Amino acid sequence: MNHFFRRRSSICTSWLFNGATKETRRTSIRRSLCQSPEAWSWKSMDGMVSSPANYVPLSPVSFLERAAKVYGDRTSVVYGYAEFTWKQTHLRCVKLASALTRLGVSTGDVVSKSDWPNLIAILAPNIPAMQELHFAVPMAGAVICALNTRHNSSMISGAFDLIAKDELETPLLVLISDPNASASIPNDTHEYETLLAGGDAGYEARRPRTEWDPISVNYTSGTTSRPKGVVYNHRGAYLNALATLSAHGMSSMPVYIWTVPMFHCNGWCLIWGLAAVGGTNICLRRVSPREIFDTLAAKAVTNMGGAPTVLNMIMNSPDRRPLFCKVEIMTGGSPPPPSILERIEELGFRVSHLYGLTETYGPATSCLWRPEWDSLPSEEQYRIRARQGVEHYALEEVDVRDSVTMESVPADGATMGEIMLRGNTVMSGYLKDVKATEEAFAGGWFRSGDLGVKHDNGYIEVKDRLKDVVISGGENISTVEVETVLYRHPAILEAAVVGRPDDHWGQTPCAFVKLKEGFEVSRDEIIEFCRERLPHYMAPKTVIFEDIPKTSTGKIQKFILREKAKAMPPSSS
């Protein structure tokens, strides 16, 4: 069987990387500034020495090397009948990194020729190859860019354009085929297992020159018209992996089931984190309630992650059944509705709520539970559980502040402000977009674009997006993008999109539309028009024909439309 091969178009089963980039004038600046303490000469100073004995740049690659030794015979990853130990995973990553280096992706030797390490773009579901590439790509001295498999090809080529720009020399394709299936490989394309098999087991993994070197690029799904590439560095990945483990109470040798996409903030940094604690990655061939419940029982799963929509799916399935052992679920993306929490915990799950953004390496805060809350009425408990909570230990600080004055809002649970974060687990910046980076960091904080309040115990709660993003099934939908498509329809005069509450998806896009005079078009025709030009989840599910309220200066008053959409009965898709 070749599950993900059959389901995806050809671009979805391949990954590619760009060639070496041109030498630029900035190279010498980079090299002189990014030097590590190895270059410092402390020797003459009071006996303090910086040497390989007491300084190593922080990198999650260390976790894999330790796992191969400390957890060598324990299961690293399971996918159907395929299973590898940590020793095997490490060996496969070494060989893969070696093969990649032979193909010329490594910049380790050619640092002076490159302004930026090579990016390797990957399009794949949650499979062992995704786990391996998260280590092997950095071990080859390159940067991993896991793309969203739910994007359509125009969005993906947009991302590729951004990566490649004028620097792309010879794109190279590698096909990841399912081990149990035969697939025909095009002439100009490598096959993953064949490539890996040709690697050198004695290859010495590259380490970053400094821990601030980039390790990955993650594309935001675009609240603006253009996707932004969020750059993670080795140091932040290392620290956020540890903090996420801790926030989730994962200590030694957990068994983790993957329902969160691995392309999403590098699996909330847990692809790396699980190596630090010798955990087992369970990859599902199909994310269905039946497969989830079968796996929970068969593999003694201890932890999983999932957006509230996944919890909803599990809970409403006829395949649901009580658990033998408690399973901890991390949820995030949107606050878990009380009804979902209550019903899923009856089955034996325990849900913890995390909050973060692509720009914060995934999880940044968690609704840390206090034992004294156990005695509160359950309704009150669920209300608290929906809050975004407090920063984990690797983030320096989260606060709610006035976007203009930068003053902290009072901790009264009512005054709104922008949620801002700062610390080592905030991105290096947006790839090739200095302006956007500087805007995001203005005032010395990362501005999340989320509106929220601060409760008297310091716990934060998200109230709304600053921008008008619709969050559907954990995916951000830029209303501007949908509106742009609507405006392309010959019959449409004006369009505005807001979120409509939905029992399953959280929200679905709802379009308010005013037609041009003399034109007629049906609701279904408009939806179909959008589906041809957007991923299905971004297409409106509801279309309302009416005049659009505007301010005196002609700006559409979205808050009025949001109120209207909220007043509708929740859609049930």
Added chain:
Amino acid sequence: MNHFFRRRSSICTSWLFNGATKETRRTSIRRSLCQSPEAWSWKSMDGMVSSPANYVPLSPVSFLERAAKVYGDRTSVVYGYAEFTWKQTHLRCVKLASALTRLGVSTGDVVSKSDWPNLIAILAPNIPAMQELHFAVPMAGAVICALNTRHNSSMISGAFDLIAKDELETPLLVLISDPNASASIPNDTHEYETLLAGGDAGYEARRPRTEWDPISVNYTSGTTSRPKGVVYNHRGAYLNALATLSAHGMSSMPVYIWTVPMFHCNGWCLIWGLAAVGGTNICLRRVSPREIFDTLAAKAVTNMGGAPTVLNMIMNSPDRRPLFCKVEIMTGGSPPPPSILERIEELGFRVSHLYGLTETYGPATSCLWRPEWDSLPSEEQYRIRARQGVEHYALEEVDVRDSVTMESVPADGATMGEIMLRGNTVMSGYLKDVKATEEAFAGGWFRSGDLGVKHDNGYIEVKDRLKDVVISGGENISTVEVETVLYRHPAILEAAVVGRPDDHWGQTPCAFVKLKEGFEVSRDEIIEFCRERLPHYMAPKTVIFEDIPKTSTGKIQKFILREKAKAMPPSSS
């Protein structure tokens, strides 16, 4: 009552610091080399920015600031009737840091005048002030030096000489008096609570200029004639605190009882670590089995630490009683003898075994338990538990290597080599002793001076100190192995083996033995007991019945016993 005041001589109840040091030629080197990434100008580079939003030097001070917010109303420290919450502890540390800054200890403003931050020496038992000073001193921009309270005054003045050298301007004394007692304060001396009360609650805590700035100096307990000052930096303290928590399975809000001295590797970095997870520090007024068992029950203790000698004391006490809830004990310093493990776990403790040195910020490895070992015969389990195990996730690597060739020994459980470690949790160096530092780091590893073997699963096992090993007829005899056999004898409470000069063999094993109360056993019976369980050459040829001298941290002072053995007439076998 003024418990520690009455028990100690005047020097033991005071702490002091030296004044600003002279400007030296090396200052300019230091300043240019130790600059943090804030000074880097990444702005023009691909959108990557280094700013306060995404870079903060790693420091355990962050843990306290977060604890004040996240765990504000939870108990931070308990000592008799005194109790503070994390919010209170934070406020007290801020005021204390402010008061210290006013006294002129801070080097933050005068970096160009000082080759080294000011050291603040402290001599105190495990009391809230010790916890507070571990944060307040770095928050004032100075370096904490917690001295061993069990050292005699000549050793302490030796340490002071080393700290002070010719740089000491005006030593300043602060007396920490017990809150419930009145004590007369000499004219030229400050009183801790008075000093603290005068501090400014609005003081802005200083942060290290770089995370490689020193945070503490710890004196080795002096198994050699001269104590060495081991320098820790903020980065290493941060990382080792987290790794020790993880190795010990301490996740959220543990309750920790202090039997390990806080002056010992800064409490194995757990003074800092407990702030990261909002734990409660329980300080005992007296480390006795009765007080320990009373506290375990009264405070719902989850974790404690203690050298095997402490476990021995607990287990052999008439005050011992079974626990209601399991308590996790970290032990270290020397391998826990199986007989101790077995008996203490019957009471409801669970012992995990850690290994490290002052030079590795305390814990560096742990005997990570694998679930499949649960089914082994208990004797085999205890044999495994006494091993030093594998590196924690913040240490890059531990290995057993030939001291001369630097080659790894085979993982055969038999070939001896020197235990070597490398990573971010290895000290910056020995204070003002470049030569010793370079020797310790020769070959790119920290050389522990411990002899050990590597088992086939990679777990290391310490066999002896390099200088403790007995060489008899050309054979290396691990004194630890002989001691393990001695501890299995039902009459023996404590045992230590050293080499006795021998005309024929060079050395022969000489056992110092302390019997349990009410037991009697002859020299010959003990030798026979060993011969039944060891190769004859390893069995003691001499047995001396007497009390065993120990260091403040419970380590047996073998150099004293070696001197005794040397003073005996050479045996002639």
